[in-house]
Amino acid sequence: MIGHHGYPYRTDVKVRVESAWSSIELYDLLIMMFDVHRHLTMPDTRVIKLIKHLGEKVHSKQKRVLCMNKVDMVEDKKDLLKVAKEFADLPGYDKYFMISGLKGSGVKDLIQYLTDQAVKRPWDEDPTTMSEEIMKTISLEVVREKMLDHIHQEIPYVIEHRLMDWKELRDGSLRVEQHFITPKPSHRQILIGKNGSKIGRIGIEANEELRSIFKRNVHLILQVRVARKRNA
Template sequence: ARRWAASWASPPRHRPPLWASTRRPWLPTKVSGAGYRPAPPQDDPDPQRGLAASKPLLYLAEEQRRLLENRPDQPQNPKVLRIAIIGAPNAGKSTLSNRLLGRKVFPVSKKVHTTRCKAWGVITHENTQLIILDTPGLTNPLKAKRHNLDEAMLTDPWDSMKHADLVLVLVDVSDHWTRNSLSKEVLKCLSQFPHTPSVLVLNKVDILKKKFLLLEIVADLTEGVVNGKKLEVKSAFKQDSSSSAKSPLQITQPSPPQGKVPRSPCGQEKNQAQEGSALDRSSVVGGAGTGEAQGPKYYGPEDLKDMKGWPHFQEIFMLAALHGEEVDTLKRYLLMQAKPGPWEFHSDVLTNQSPQEICDNIIREKVLEYLPLEVPYGVTQVTDIWEEGECGELLIVQSLLVPRESHKRMLIGRGGKVISRIAQEAGQDLMNAFLCDVRLKLKVEVKG
């Protein structure tokens, strides 16, 4: 027996992106490319729906293949930066990638291991191209076996580090179990590539009620050192456990000697950011040291046993990726770090993923969201129909194969409510991605 659910989505009204950078007077009024709309109301189940649609993703595989094979339209004096984003599962890596891109390109859910393989997103602004390497969360073989994960889930983050010019290490500060130390997998990854510049990004700071805890978190995760200089942390508020979200924080470093300019191109902006900044709208808080930083030393397995943090971060950023808070600050910093070099993609490319991969990711995101425990990790997706309709709409029929009859009942839901909701929400996201009418049908079957 089969159960069907269908969804029909209409194209959105195209609106120009709105910008939210006016809160920071030291920032330009625009950053680049596709922006993001102001954060939606807190009760919106998917705040990433606020991402602005600049240009559609191609929904025909042949067109996407030709675009990827197209020679890059090199500008004068091109610059490029490859950015690997690593961190523990569910730290918000794909959410941050989507915000930087200004488009929902990568799957996002509250469950771990939503991202199943390495994927690239491309930001092109003027003569600069940023290539974002979105990777699965760093995990170990035991956890990979428990969640029925492919071997690529273990190797992709390491492969991304090999190609990266800069690495963002994302930490979820709302998780009180893990926020004061980097995972052993992250430390191993950093220690294997010690000369790749790394930046610490503290995510979900809007959820952290006691902002003074960020002092402790920063000290632990950096081992008290940023850009080769010891951090001098000064609190501008009383150490009161009831401190509100608007309590200011200052993280300072020794003043540079006369005649010396801080190495970082953002030094002046960071100094302004540190003065009286409120952490509910967090900004760059660490960074420019005095003089040249010493190169990272080699760390062996014995050294990593006692390490909680990484003392070679060049910068620290604090943000809330889900609602876009301070993502523009990070994006501007990344654009400034780009080095002279040829572009790797045509300026029209947004991602290296095929249309079918984007579709699979979107549907899997909804399956992860609505099925309990380990059940969604056993669902296999098979696309039966993918074609363009007579009126230009995209017709998709996909089978969701589950190992047990009980899982089938869970996926269908009482009265077909669960599968219908998955089809409706996935269809809406597909429409937002491809900017065309989408007719999506899902059917649930037990694996034969």
């Protein structure tokens, strides 16, 4: 599987994509959101194909919504009507929304629609607690988010990210160890930063957020290493 950056997706990314597709039918409502400004300036055939694929037929057990984001960046608003018309004949979408996540335009209408669709029913799990598996997933997502905040190149897409160890200590705190595995030594150096400044900042910010989410002390350990070369 090749990303837009030209590099192959690493195992963790591929697994997440496959997991998302395998669970797409499980939800009562699906939002297909795309960048309408990019669609008008640099249309991507893959995105167009996906929009049409998800909207080609009505799903009796699931409502689908087409959401055009970043309308604030479109200077000629008539262009928005052209895009709406382009996808108007897709029966699979129950509603169409034009929003600006940055400016807030149209967001209230989307929220109201989602609220109206909500169904009261018993929780599948206790809403006041988190399972260990959910906590592990959250820890990976938080750390990866902080990494993306600090590295604005395409290098993150070729970095493998693993949870190596998870322990609850006697005092109730958590010891969490995660590794970043880079394909090249140069990528490792970029992620580490001068004198460890970059990976250190990522760790500090992620640790603070995890403590806030889990309501307990977290000892986050991050390591960066280069992938071993496979024998030919």
